[in-house]
Amino acid sequence: MATEKLTAMEAGAPSSTAKRAKVGSNPSANTSAIARIGRDMKQGIDFILHHAALLFVILAMAAGIFVLGCFAPLIAVYVRDSLHASTRAFGIVAAMIGLGMLIGINGLNTFGKSFRIPCRSTADSAASPSASSSSRCFRTSGRPSSAT
The missing domain is CATH 1.10.287 (Helix Hairpins)
Structure with a gap:
């Protein structure tokens, strides 16, 4: 007897739109689950490869x-x-x-806290739409410092 479970993508969806998938009853459902895992892995690897800081740490x-x-x-x-x-x-x-x-x-860690991350200038903020208009300087410890 096949059991019904919510798939991972449907778990976050509203209950009215969530569909139930029968686990173990259809081999093609398992293939599509494997394909979804492969797609998720590809997206994760692409994310890591396109974020230099994360790639460096890994x-x-x-x-x-x-x-x-x-x-x-x-x-x-x-x-x-x-x-x-x-x-x-x-x-x-x-x-x-x-x-x-x-x-x-x-x-x-102590040595790294002495470094200061450079401030973003107003010209850089205007050129980049994603930058906030009130950019501030931060130390690596996460505490804001005065902008110069």
């Missing part, structure tokens, strides 16, 4: 995960073969790596 995180994935197994080999140390020394080295990451990210 690529930087991917690179960091790749480096840590390569580094983690090799540190055990380094401690064992090059340092000729015990498992206790490996534990200390691994803890120091984590401590270095914590100190480094907090240092970068």
Whole structure:
């Protein structure tokens, strides 16, 4: 017996316009669901590719995960073969790596807050219809600063 469920796109629609889809009763309905997932994935990838800041963050995180994935197994080999140390020394080295990451990210956060994002001039605001007429300067911490 097929059960009725609201599809994801119809869940946000008003109840009068929502249609019920029978799940598991029609193979073509599953194919269209797969096609919708593919279309959503394509839209998501296009969104990421057309927003430089988001693309940078995702690529930087991917690179960091790749480096840590390569580094983690090799540190055990380094401690064992090059340092000729015990498992206790490996534990200390691994803890120091984590401590270095914590100190480094907090240092970068403090350092990054000292930078100022440039103000948008009135000429830029007039040229761009999407810009607000009362543009203000913001620091990276999100607190407004006085416009100069």
